[in-house]
Amino acid sequence: MSELWPRLIVNAKTIEENARRVVQKCAAAGISVSGVTKGMCAHEDIVRAMVAGGCSELADSRVGNLATLKALNTGLPLLLLRIPMLSELHLVVSRADCSLVSTAETVVGLEKACAASGLSHEVIVMVDLGDLREGVWMDDTGRIAEILKCSPRVRCRGVGVNFGCYGGTLPTGEKLLQLIRIGKELEREVGYPLSVFSGGSTSSLLLLERGEIPPGINSLRIGEGILLGEDVTSMRSIPWLLRRTMWLEAELVEVRKKPSVPVGPVGADAFGGRPVFEDRGTRMRAIAAVGRQDVRIEGLVPELEGVIILGASSDHLILDVEDAAVPLAQGDKLKFFPDYGAMLALATSPYVPFEVV
Numbered sequence: 562m563s564e565l566w567p568r569l570i571v572n573a574k575t576i577e578e579n580a581r582r583v584v585q586k587c588a589a590a591g592i593s594v595s596g597v598t599k600g601m602c603a604h605e606d607i608v609r610a611m612v613a614g615g616c617s618e619l620a621d622s623r624v625g626n627l628a629t630l631k632a633l634n635t636g637l638p639l640l641l642l643r644i645p646m647l648s649e650l651h652l653v654v655s656r657a658d659c660s661l662v663s664t665a666e667t668v669v670g671l672e673k674a675c676a677a678s679g680l681s682h683e684v685i686v687m688v689d690l691g692d693l694r695e696g697v698w699m700d701d702t703g704r705i706a707e708i709l710k711c712s713p714r715v716r717c718r719g720v721g722v723n724f725g726c727y728g729g730t731l732p733t734g735e736k737l738l739q740l741i742r743i744g745k746e747l748e749r750e751v752g753y754p755l756s757v758f759s760g761g762s763t764s765s766l767l768l769l770e771r772g773e774i775p776p777g778i779n780s781l782r783i784g785e786g787i788l789l790g791e792d793v794t795s796m797r798s799i800p801w802l803l804r805r806t807m808w809l810e811a812e813l814v815e816v817r818k819k820p821s822v823p824v825g826p827v828g829a830d831a832f833g834g835r836p837v838f839e840d841r842g843t844r845m846r847a848i849a850a851v852g853r854q855d856v857r858i859e860g861l862v863p864e865l866e867g868v869i870i871l872g873a874s875s876d877h878l879i880l881d882v883e884d885a886a887v888p889l890a891q892g893d894k895l896k897f898f899p900d901y902g903a904m905l906a907l908a909t910s911p912y913v914p915f916e917v918v
Contacts, residue, residue: 566894567851568914569907571601571807573610579787579802580614583766586801587781590774595620595640597762597784600901602908603629606917611787612637620782624649627656642782644687644695650674659683659718663695665708668715675714683718684709685757688743690722692730700743706750719757719780720744725764725794732765734773741777764794770801785901793901808864809856809897809907811849811878816891819846821881831874841881846871847889849878855910860903864896 584594596616601607603626608619612635619630622643630639641660645653650670653660655678662668662684675682686705689696697705709717722740724732737760748755760778763786768774785791790802798804821841830836832853852858854875861870867884882889889895899907907913 565914567809567811567849567855567912568916569807569809569899571604571607571915571917573606573917575803575806576607576788577610577614579790579806580611580616582802583783583787584615584617586766586769590769590772591776591779592760592769592774593617593780595759595780595782596787597621597642597782598630599623599626599642600784600788600904600908601915602626604908604915604917605629605633607788608633608635614787616783620784624652624656627653631656640685640782645671651678654678654680654682657682659685661685661687661695661721662705663687663689663697665705668705668708668712671715672712681714681716683716685719685721685759686717686747687721687723688740690724690730690736690739692723692725692728694723694727696723699739700746702743702747702750706747709751716753717747717751717755719755719759720747721757721759721780721782722761724761726762729794731794732761732768734768734775737761737765737768737778738775741775763792763799766792766799767795767797789899789901789904791900805898807899807904809851809861809899809903809913810894811851811897813847813889813891813893813895814850814877815846815848816882816889816893817846818843820844830872836872844881844883845885845889847880847882849880849895850876851878851913852876855913856899856906857902860900861897862900864898868895 587594594616595618596611597620599622618638620640620642638658641657644663647670651674654674687696744758757780758778759780762782790799790804821844822838852873852875858873866886869881871879
């Protein structure tokens with residue numbers, strides 16, 4: 562194990578077990594699982610954990626990560642999650658088997674890229690059912706269907722929907738039935754059957770637990786649930802999945818008594834915010850060598866009881882350790898459990914080594 566701090570430690574076995582549990586629960590409802598690797602930047606150990614857990618497809622939002630996935634030769638099809646840029650379509654058709662699309666212009670570009678490279682490609686047409694991120698609006702599929710009908714190298718695999726990632730909109734059985742109806746209409750428009758009705762991501766697992774996913778939805782794209790056992794959209798830990806699958810370790814660089822309120826005139830902080838302080842008197846405070854350049858600090862939970870995260874600058878995490886369960890000193894290492902946003906930042910920070918146990 563590296564002796565560098567801060568560092569992100571990931572237990573791949575717990576992620577493999579989470580993938581297995583998600584796959585089994587989904588399979589019982591006739592649903593396949595695309596394992597979303599973007600949260601861990603398509604790290605090989607995490608990818609292989611998802612494969613071993615039974616995911617039938619691997620999905621990522623970055624074309625660069627798709628190159629990594631392709632080089633791993635897992636044998637699973639690859640899905641591009643983020644609707645592609647027109648400038649990268651030549652890479653998309655060479656690295657992904659399928660991509661999510663929301664405009665006819667993208668289909669036109671994919672057809673041209675396929676013709677230039679002698680390849681074929683599949684697409685899933687995304688439908689915006691209210692979250693206001695990507696997708697054709699509700700049932701406005703006519704133009705994209707017309708383009709698909711005259712695109713021999715690009716075939717529509719199915720329809721999909723996103724919930725929660727931008728607008729916080731939660732999935733419902735009614736919305737998924739709407740997706741199925743739109744998909745059936747798209748089938749009639751393009752003149753061939755669709756094989757995939759993708760009903761969302763981790764946030765749809767709650768409907769699965771309740772038995773409220775309607776027949777016809779046969780695919781989910783799962784990242785957060787597998788990686789963390791959490792569902793941030795519903796603000797819950799998923800009870801049948803393993804949690805605390807990874808943790809940040811950071812070293813303390815200062816521990817001493819200080820006032821709990823700044824002394825002197827106060828302006829904005831380094832990020833333009835105006836912090837508010839509660840006067841709790843003089844307290845034992847600590848600084849960990851990690852900051853906002855590395856992690857979304859609002860998404861961290863200290864492992865040690867009694868440690869409170871007060872705030873952070875770009876490189877310093879400020880802690881109240883007055884009531885910590887054990888006395889702390891400079892050089893001690895503390896663990897913090899990340900949520901999805903914190904995990905994303907840590908996994909992409911060049912200053913935080915990534916280790917698998």
